[in-house]
Amino acid sequence: NLVLCHGLVPIxxxxxxxxxxxxxxxxxxxxxVDYNLQSNDLEPGWKQFxxxxxxxxxxCSQCWHAWHSAQVNVLFHMHLDRKQRRGQxxxxxxxxECKKCLVPKLELPEFSQENVERVLENLMLKLRGxxxxxxxxxxxxxxxxxxxxxxxxxxxxxxxxxxxGICYVKYEDQAPASTFFRPASLFPHSxxxxxxxxxxxxxxxxxxxxxxxxxxxxxxxxxxAK
Numbered sequence: 001n002l003v004l005c006h007g008l009v010p011i012x013x014x015x016x017x018x019x020x021x022x023x024x025x026x027x028x029x030x031x032x033v034d035y036n037l038q039s040n041d042l043e044p045g046w047k048q049f050x051x052x053x054x055x056x057x058x059x060c061s062q063c064w065h066a067w068h069s070a071q072v073n074v075l076f077h078m079h080l081d082r083k084q085r086r087g088q089x090x091x092x093x094x095x096x097e098c099k100k101c102l103v104p105k106l107e108l109p110e111f112s113q114e115n116v117e118r119v120l121e122n123l124m125l126k127l128r129g130x131x132x133x134x135x136x137x138x139x140x141x142x143x144x145x146x147x148x149x150x151x152x153x154x155x156x157x158x159x160x161x162x163x164x165g166i167c168y169v170k171y172e173d174q175a176p177a178s179t180f181f182r183p184a185s186l187f188p189h190s191x192x193x194x195x196x197x198x199x200x201x202x203x204x205x206x207x208x209x210x211x212x213x214x215x216x217x218x219x220x221x222x223x224x225a226k
Contacts, residue, residue, distance in 0.1 A: 009033055012091065015117055019124050020087075024132070027080075029087040037075050037092040039166050047130035049076040050166070051119050055146045056109030060098035069096060070146050071154045072109050073161040076123055080131040087131065089123070094166070097158035106160055118142040 016031040042048055054072040059065070073094040080087040095106035111119075121142045129136040156162035 009091075009093075011113065012116060012120070015113075015120050016089070016123075019117075019120055020127075023124055023128070027085045027087060029089065031089045031091060033092070034077075034090040035092055037077055037090055039075055039164065042077060043079070046077050046079045047126075049078065049123060049126040049130070050074070051076070051122055052167075053144055054109075054111070054119055055115055055144050056111045057148075058096050058098075058107045058109055060101060060107060061105060062101050063098060065098050065100045067096075067098075068148045069109075069154070070144070071159065071161075071167060072096075073166055074119055075166075076126070078123075078127060078131055080127075087127075089127075094159070094161040094164075096160065099155060099158050104158065112145075112147060115144055115147075118144055 012033075013031050016029070020027070020029045039050060040048065051074040053070060054074055055068070055070045056072040057066060057068050075092040075094070077090045078087065093109055095108055097104035097106055119142075125136055125140055128134040154162075154167075156167065159167055161167035
């Protein structure tokens with residue numbers, strides 16, 4: 001199921017409340033969306049976590065063209081008042097534009113519930129390390145599931161995060177090695193995204209059967225000439 005991310009994003013808030021309640025049941029935390037957030041522009045006492053390489057779906061509100069991206073960025077600013085045992089998290093979802101429209105609009109991403117949970121699991125880990133000063137292992141960060149094949153490289157000219165100097169992907173492959181591709185629900189296992197998409201995206205796939213046929217023809221012609 002895809003969850004449209006806009007407004008106060010109730011599904012994000014619901015899952016966030018569940019996870020923070022399990023992790024720190026004695027503390028009160030809130031999550032809200034703030035599209036004025038700027039990367040590394042923090043109020044005193046606030047910490048930052050930038051989730052890179054998230055996977056989401058986009059749909060143009062003008063022509064209804066839809067596309068997927070494995071380079072979606074989600075920015076979090078977080079603050080804990082240790083005396084009051086109250087914390088705040090502000091979240092910004094970076095948008096992308098439709099490349100088919102002449103005058104495109106920036107569109108918000110749609111996430112599956114599974115990837116919402118994985119992004120928020122990573123947020124929980126960062127809260128423990130940055131706000132509660134606990135020792136954490138970066139290897140515990142959850143890997144994002146790439147849920148559909150992505151055609152072509154990341155288009156930085158239509159990416160809000162790229163324009164703001166946050167994405168840094170430019171025209172490289174869309175899915176990093178830390179993501180996994182799972183084609184629909186027919187296959188319960190996870191597969192490396194880069195391996196699944198390498199030939200489609202880079203155009204480097206070769207028809208080795210045809211190459212062998214041509215080599216055989218050349219060898220036969222050479223022997224006949226001798």
